[in-house]
Structures are given as C-alpha cells and as structure tokens.
Amino acid sequence: MSDAPFRVAAARPEERIAWPKSFGTRFLVTVDVEEEFDWSAPLDRMQRATTALSALPDAHRRFAGRGVAPVYLIDHPVATDPAAAPMLREMLADGRSAIGAQLHGWVNPPFDEPDAAAASYPGMLPEAQEAAKLDVLTAAIVAATGARPLGYRAGRYGIGPRTLRLLATRGYRVDSSMRSGYDYAGQGGPDFTAVGPHAFRREDMLELPLTTVFTGAARAGGARLHRGLGRYGRGAFARAGLLQRVALTPEDMPVAAAIAAIDRATADGVRLLTLSFHSPSLVPGHTPYVRDSADLAAFHDWWDRVFAHLDHRGIAPTTLAEVIAAAD
Numbered sequence: 001m002s003d004a005p006f007r008v009a010a011a012r013p014e015e016r017i018a019w020p021k022s023f024g025t026r027f028l029v030t031v032d033v034e035e036e037f038d039w040s041a042p043l044d045r046m047q048r049a050t051t052a053l054s055a056l057p058d059a060h061r062r063f064a065g066r067g068v069a070p071v072y073l074i075d076h077p078v079a080t081d082p083a084a085a086p087m088l089r090e091m092l093a094d095g096r097s098a099i100g101a102q103l104h105g106w107v108n109p110p111f112d113e114p115d116a117a118a119a120s121y122p123g124m125l126p127e128a129q130e131a132a133k134l135d136v137l138t139a140a141i142v143a144a145t146g147a148r149p150l151g152y153r154a155g156r157y158g159i160g161p162r163t164l165r166l167l168a169t170r171g172y173r174v175d176s177s178m179r180s181g182y183d184y185a186g187q188g189g190p191d192f193t194a195v196g197p198h199a200f201r202r203e204d205m206l207e208l209p210l211t212t213v214f215t216g217a218a219r220a221g222g223a224r225l226h227r228g229l230g231r232y233g234r235g236a237f238a239r240a241g242l243l244q245r246v247a248l249t250p251e252d253m254p255v256a257a258a259i260a261a262i263d264r265a266t267a268d269g270v271r272l273l274t275l276s277f278h279s280p281s282l283v284p285g286h287t288p289y290v291r292d293s294a295d296l297a298a299f300h301d302w303w304d305r306v307f308a309h310l311d312h313r314g315i316a317p318t319t320l321a322e323v324i325a326a327a328d
Contacts, residue, residue, distance in 0.1 A: 005185035011200035019271045023326045026318035027273040029070045035077035036286045043106045043116040048077040055282035068317045069096035076108040079140035098320035100151030121189040123160025164203040181212040181223045193223035216243040248275040250302035251289035
C-alpha cells in the first residue's frame with residue numbers, strides 16, 4: 001500500500017457534465033449492499049455474514065412505492081451468497097433498478113496483501129492487486145445476477161490514482177466513490193476536500209460524487225475551513241449555525257439538515273443529487289446508525305420526509321441508465 005496521500009483534484013470546467021435541459025434536477029439513491037461487521041473493531045476477513053439482506057426486499061418495495069429505483073452496489077460476500085442471487089434478480093426485474101459493484105478489499109479475494117487492514121482502501125493497493133480483486137468481484141456479480149455492473153463504489157470510498165482507468169478498461173461507466181468535502185488521508189485513504197457535489201467526467205468515467213454541501217453563514221469557507229476547525233470547533237460552528245457539512249444520507253445526518261442541504265445544493269446549481277446508505281442499517285444492531293427499533297423508525301421517517309421534500313421541490317427520481325444517457 002502506498003504511503004503518499006491521494007488528493008483528488010477538483011473538476012475542471014471542461015470536465016463538468018452539462019446536463020440537458022430536459023433532465024431537469026433529479027436524484028439518485030445508491031445502496032452499499034454489504035456484509036455485516038463490527039464498525040468499531042479492526043477489519044476481519046472472516047466477517048462475511050449477510051443476514052441483513054433479508055430486509056432488502058421490503059426496503060426495495062418502499063422505494064418503488066415512491067418511484068425510486070436504487071442502484072445496489074454489491075460486494076463479494078453478497079455476490080457469492082446463494083440466497084442473495086434470486087433476491088437481487090427479482091429487484092432488477094423492475095427494469096429500472098440497477099446493480100453495481102462495491103469493492104471491500106479486505107473480504108474480496110485474491111488475498112495477496114499481508115492482512116485485512118492493508119486492503120481497507122483498495123485503491124491504495126498495488127495496481128495488479130486492485131485489478132485482480134476488481135476482476136473477481138465483477139465476475140461474481142455477473143454470475144449472481146446475470147447483469148454486468150456499470151457502476152462502482154470503492155469500499156470506504158477508497159479509490160486510488162489508477163482506479164478510474166482500471167474501471168474504464170473493464171466496461172464500467174460510472175464511479176460514485178468520491179465523497180465530496182471529506183478527507184480520509186489521515187487514515188491512509190483519499191482526500192476529497194477539493195471535490196464538489198457536481199457530476200463530472202474523468203478518464204472516460206462519469207463521476208457521481210456523493211452529494212455533500214456546506215450550510216451556514218460561513219459556508220463560503222467550505223472544506224478548508226471545516227478541516228481547519230478541528231473536531232470541537234466543527235461542533236461549535238454547527239451549533240451556532242455558522243458552518244455544517246451535510247451529506248445526503250440518513251446515517252448520522254438529521255433530516256432537517258438534509259432538507260436544508262437539498263435546498264442549498266439546488267440553489268448552487270447541482271442538477272443531480274446522489275443519496276446513499278448501507279444495507280445493514282435496515283436491521284438494528286449492524287451499524288452505529290441504527291442500533292434499535294427507534295433508530296430504524298427514524299431511518300424510515302428520514303426517507304419519507306426527504307422524498308416528500310424532493311417531490312415538493314419538483315426534483316424527480318432518476319435511474320442509472322437515465323443518468324448515463326443524459327450525461328452522454
């Protein structure tokens with residue numbers, strides 16, 4: 001694994017997607033469909049349980065009832081679970097939802113790295129290792145679903161300097177690994193603080209950053225000010241209404257803040273909002289965000305209220321296929 005931080009450059013004006021007027025402003029829901037593991041413990045190759053998948057069909061019906069067609073980004077433990085294949089195929093049968101790949105390097109063979117931690121950010125692996133893991137994952141997804149994945153997300157948002165090229169040469173069209181405004185360099189991962197929320201094209205890949213915006217009176221300071229404040233300063237600024245970093249996810253993000261962020265993003269001209277969550281959050285006890293039944297009720301309420309606000313604003317759901325066609 002490389003020790004040098006991978007700092008992703010901001011999109012140049014010519015890289016930004018010029019969405020057609022007919023596309024309007026839309027939103028896309030992405031789901032990290034993955035195994036369950038202890039988020040507070042060191043990564044472990046043996047943690048591959050996928051019991052929370054049993055809740056996915058009901059969640060799919062909830063989304064479909066709102067006209068939402070999620071992109072299910074599945075990883076190796078899910079793709080190789082025999083019980084998952086018929087479930088995934090049934091969800092794809094709606095003709096609108098899509099399957100993508102999510103590379104959790106620590107549970108995705110081949111295991112040429114010395115330990116699980118070395119593969120936590122797959123884009124930081126040597127090129128041959130990253131490519132080999134991606135090939136194994138892609139083949140497993142095709143075998144399980146009968147569909148070739150066009151979208152990708154690196155586990156822990158861990159792309160590297162070669163990832164987009166490796167994806168493009170394997171027929172992938174879309175990457176959604178960049179979490180705009182976030183910095184994982186201190187943990188050995190990539191730095192996305194220069195990346196904004198607008199979609200762009202780079203190395204023949206359509207990049208759909210996970211939507212993050214800064215709200216508050218000091219929002220012009222953006223990611224640089226947020227990083228400089230430190231942990232305690234960020235909390236103080238958020239409570240004072242000066243600066244808050246808001247990602248469009250129900251996981252540890254209050255719904256009022258998310259609604260304000262939607263309004264801010266659209267005011268800033270963001271034409272595609274990309275929302276996300278992790279599939280184990282559908283069952284209490286698997287993630288820090290949904291620990292009990294009350295948290296699960298709040299999780300579903302978050303989506304209900306966000307969807308209602310998007311509908312009120314005239315922001316319609318879209319599909320991965322529609323996004324690719326509009327960007328092209």
